[in-house]
Amino acid sequence: MLNRYPIWKWKYIFVFTILIVSLLYAIPNLYGEDPSVQVISKNGDFVNQNVFRTIKEVIQKNRIKYKSISLEHGIVTLRLNDLNTQLLAHDIIKKRIQNKYITSLNLIPATPNWFNWISAKPMQLGFDLRGGVELLIEVDIKNLVKNIINQKTSNLIGELRQKNILYNKIYSDKNFNIKIIFNNFYDCNQALTYLKSIHKELLFNINDHNIININISTSYINQLRENAIQQNIIILRNRINQLGISQSSIQRQGFEHILINLPGIQDISSAKKLIGTTATLEFRLVNTSMHSNLISHNIIPFDSEIKYTSNGQPVLLYKHVILTGNHITFSTASLDKDNNPEINIVLDSKGGDIMSNFTKDNIGKFIATLFIEYKDSGKKYSQGSSILMKNEEIINIANIQSQVSNNFRITGIKNLNSARQLAILLRAGALVTPIQIIEERTIGPTMGQKNISQGIKACLFSLFSCVIFMILFYKKFGLISVTTLLINLIIIIAITSLLPNVTLTMPGIAGIVLSLAVAIDANILINERIKEEIYNGCAIAKAINKGYKNALSSIIDSNITTLIKAIILYIFGIGSVRGFAIMTIIGIMTSMLTLVVFTKSIIDFFYSNRNIKNLSI
Numbered sequence: 001m002l003n004r005y006p007i008w009k010w011k012y013i014f015v016f017t018i019l020i021v022s023l024l025y026a027i028p029n030l031y032g033e034d035p036s037v038q039v040i041s042k043n044g045d046f047v048n049q050n051v052f053r054t055i056k057e058v059i060q061k062n063r064i065k066y067k068s069i070s071l072e073h074g075i076v077t078l079r080l081n082d083l084n085t086q087l088l089a090h091d092i093i094k095k096r097i098q099n100k101y102i103t104s105l106n107l108i109p110a111t112p113n114w115f116n117w118i119s120a121k122p123m124q125l126g127f128d129l130r131g132g133v134e135l136l137i138e139v140d141i142k143n144l145v146k147n148i149i150n151q152k153t154s155n156l157i158g159e160l161r162q163k164n165i166l167y168n169k170i171y172s173d174k175n176f177n178i179k180i181i182f183n184n185f186y187d188c189n190q191a192l193t194y195l196k197s198i199h200k201e202l203l204f205n206i207n208d209h210n211i212i213n214i215n216i217s218t219s220y221i222n223q224l225r226e227n228a229i230q231q232n233i234i235i236l237r238n239r240i241n242q243l244g245i246s247q248s249s250i251q252r253q254g255f256e257h258i259l260i261n262l263p264g265i266q267d268i269s270s271a272k273k274l275i276g277t278t279a280t281l282e283f284r285l286v287n288t289s290m291h292s293n294l295i296s297h298n299i300i301p302f303d304s305e306i307k308y309t310s311n312g313q314p315v316l317l318y319k320h321v322i323l324t325g326n327h328i329t330f331s332t333a334s335l336d337k338d339n340n341p342e343i344n345i346v347l348d349s350k351g352g353d354i355m356s357n358f359t360k361d362n363i364g365k366f367i368a369t370l371f372i373e374y375k376d377s378g379k380k381y382s383q384g385s386s387i388l389m390k391n392e393e394i395i396n397i398a399n400i401q402s403q404v405s406n407n408f409r410i411t412g413i414k415n416l417n418s419a420r421q422l423a424i425l426l427r428a429g430a431l432v433t434p435i436q437i438i439e440e441r442t443i444g445p446t447m448g449q450k451n452i453s454q455g456i457k458a459c460l461f462s463l464f465s466c467v468i469f470m471i472l473f474y475k476k477f478g479l480i481s482v483t484t485l486l487i488n489l490i491i492i493i494a495i496t497s498l499l500p501n502v503t504l505t506m507p508g509i510a511g512i513v514l515s516l517a518v519a520i521d522a523n524i525l526i527n528e529r530i531k532e533e534i535y536n537g538c539a540i541a542k543a544i545n546k547g548y549k550n551a552l553s554s555i556i557d558s559n560i561t562t563l564i565k566a567i568i569l570y571i572f573g574i575g576s577v578r579g580f581a582i583m584t585i586i587g588i589m590t591s592m593l594t595l596v597v598f599t600k601s602i603i604d605f606f607y608s609n610r611n612i613k614n615l616s617i
Contacts, residue, residue: 011601012605014597021494022487023494025120026493026494028109028115028121028122028497029122029493031111032122033107033108033122034107034109035079035083036078036086036106036107036108037090037103037104037105038104038106039075039097039101039102039103040074040075041074041100047101049071051097052069052076055096056069058092064080064089064092066078066079066080066085066089067079078093079108079110087105109121109122121497123493123497123502123503124263125505126263126508127249127261128506129504130263131442133261133441133442134259135259135440136258136259136440137257137258137259137275139225139232139256140436141228143433144228148216150172152178152202153178154319156178163194165187165190165191166187167181167182167183167187168183169181176216177213177214178215180212181209182212188206192212195212202216202217202220203216225256229252229258232258233250236258240260240275248260248261257438260275263503280324280326281324281325281328281370282321282322282324282325282370283322283368284319284320284322284367284368285318285366286315286316286317286366286367286397287301287316287317288365290304290316295316303320304319307368307392307393307394308393308394310393310394315394315397323347327350327351328346328347328351331343331422331423332344333413333422333423334419341416341418341419343409343419343422343423344408345410346406346407349406352405352406355404355408356404356406359400359402359404363400363401363402364399364400366399366400367397368394368397369395369396369398370392370394370395371392371393372392373390373392395413458513459489459512459513459516462513463489466485470520470523470524474527481524483602484595484598488591488594491590492583492586492587495586496583502586504583505579507576507577508580508582508583511581511582511583511587512583512587514584515584515587516587518558518587518588519587519591519594521558522558525554525555526547526548526551526595526599527547527617529548529551530543530544530548531617533550534617541607544603552596555592562584563585566581567581569581570585
C-alpha cells in the first residue's frame with residue numbers, strides 16, 4: 001500500500017505531541033486579564049503588613065467584591081471582577097492611604113498558577129489591542145543649551161588662564177550669551193584671536209568697550225538638538241526595557257518631541273513616574289580646605305560650591321566634575337556584610353581610566369557622590385512648557401584609600417528598594433537633557449477589547465466561509481482541510497505566546513488571516529491535483545500520493561515567495577508593518593507544517609490500508 005501508515009509510526013506520535021503542546025501553550029489566552037489595583041511605596045520602602053491589613057479592611061468595609069488580594073515583594077495586588085469595580089476600589093484605597101503610597105491601575109493575566117510550571121503565558125498584545133498610555137514628551141533644549149553655555153564658560157576661563165590672558169569679568173546672560181570684559185584692547189584682541197582659533201562652533205564679536213560677545217552658532221544648536229533627541233530615545237528605550245514594560249514603541253515626532261506608547265498600563269501617574277524621572281550621578285572631590293564657619297556664612301572660593309546631604313548638612317565640593325553617570329555601563333543593588341544597601345557600579349573603559357588616574361593622584365582625599373534629579377517646579381515658560389527644578393543631594397562621601405578602576409561600590413542609600421530603583425536608572429542611562437510630558441492620553445482596555453472582538457470576528461467569518469466552501473466542494477477532504485486549518489491556528493497562537501519578543505497587533509491579526517488564506521489555497525491545489533489523477537484513471541491510493549507529490553513543489557515555491565516578501569517587510573518595516581510581517585512569517589511556516597505533516601497524516605490514517613473505490617472529494 002502506497003499510503004500505509006500504522007498509528008504507532010513516528011509520524012502520528014509527532015503529530016499528537018505537537019498538537020498537545022500547542023494546546024497547552026494556546027489555552028492561557030482564553031483566561032484573559034484581571035483588572036487590578038496595585039499599591040507600592042513612594043520612597044522605595046516595601047509595603048508592610050499593617051498597610052496590607054488596612055487596605056483589606058477598607059475594601060471589605062465598602063463591600064467591594066474582589067477575586068483575591070495579596071502582598072508579594074512589598075507590593076499589594078488586588079484583583080477585581082470588572083473595570084467599574086477597579087476604578088471604585090482605586091478611589092477608595094487612594095483616599096484611605098492618601099499620598100503616602102502610589103496607587104496604580106493595572107491589568108494582570110488571570111492564568112492559573114500551574115501554567116507557570118511550564119512557562120505558559122498569554123500572548124503579548126500591542127497598544128491597539130490592549131490599551132495603555134500614550135505620552136508626548138518634549139525635550140528641554142533650553143536646559144541643554146544652558147548647560148552647554150555653563151560648560152563653555154568654565155572652559156573659556158581655563159583657556160584664558162592657561163594663556164595668561166587677563167580679563168576683568170566673564171559671565172552669561174539670560175539670553176544664553178557669554179560676555180568677557182577686559183581692561184584694555186590688547187588683552188581683548190589677544191583673547192579674541194586665540195579663542196576663535198579653537199572654538200569653531202562659537203560666534204565672536206567685539207565692541208568698543210573691550211567686551212567680547214560670544215554666541216553659539218545655529219548649526220551647532222541644531223546638532224546638539226539632534227544628538228540629544230536621538231540619545232534620549234535610546235536611553236528611554238533602555239529604561240523602559242529595564243523596568244519590564246514590554247512591547248512599547250518610542251518614536252520621534254517633530255523637532256523636539258518624542259511619542260511613547262506603553263501597552264497595558266492604565267494609570268498615567270505610574271507611567272509618568274517610571275518614564276519621566278531624570279536622574280544621574282556626579283562624582284566630585286570634597287574641598288576640605290575651608291573651615292565650617294566660613295562655609296556656613298557662604299564664604300567659599302570661586303572653584304567650589306555648597307551641596308547638601310540628605311540630613312541637610314552642608315558640604316563644600318569642587319565645581320569640577322570628575323565623572324558623570326554617562327560612563328556607567330552596569331549597576332546592581334545588593335546588601336553589604338552589615339546588611340546595608342549598596343550599589344555595585346561598572347564603568348566603561350574611558351570612565352575606568354578617568355577614575356583610575358584620579359584616585360591614584362588623590363589617595364587620602366574625600367570624594368562625594370552627588371545625586372541629581374529634575375522635577376517639575378510648578379512654574380511655566382511664556383510658551384507654556386513647564387520649568388524644571390534641579391534637585392541635588394549628596395548620597396555618599398568616601399575616603400580614597402587606594403586606586404580604583406572601573407569597578408567600585410556606592411553606599412549611603414536609604415533602603416534596598418531605593419538602591420534598586422537608582423541602579424535601574426543608572427543601568428538604563430541618564431537622559432542627556434531633561435524631558436517634559438506635555439500631552440498624555442489613555443486608551444482604555446475596552447477600546448482594545450473592541451479591536452480584539454473585531455479581529456476575532458474577521459478570523460471567524462473568514463474561517464466560516466472557508467469551512468462552507470471546502471465542505472461543499474471537497475466533502476470529507478474539505479473537512480480534513482478545515483480541521484488542519486484549525487490546528488494551524490492553534491499552533492500560531494502557541495508560537496506567538498511562546499516567543500518573548502512577538503506581539504499581536506491588529507496588523508498581526510491581518511497577517512494571521514492572510515496565512516490561513518494561503519493554507520486554504522494550498523489545500524485546494526492538492527485536492528484539485530488528486531481529482532485530476534482520479535479522472536486520469538489512477539487508483540485511489542495512487543491518486544492521493546501523486547496529487548500530493550505534484551502539488552507540493554508549486555505550494556513550496558509560492559510559500560517561499562510569500563515568506564521572502566514577509567521577511568523583507570520585517571527587515572525594512574517599522575511599527576505595524578513589522579507586526580503584520582512577523583505574524584505572516586509564523587503563519588506561512590505553520591501552514592507548511594500542517595500541510596505536509598498534519599493533513600497527509602490524517603488522510604493516511606483514514607484512507608491507508610483500505611480498499612476504497614470512491615473518494616469523497
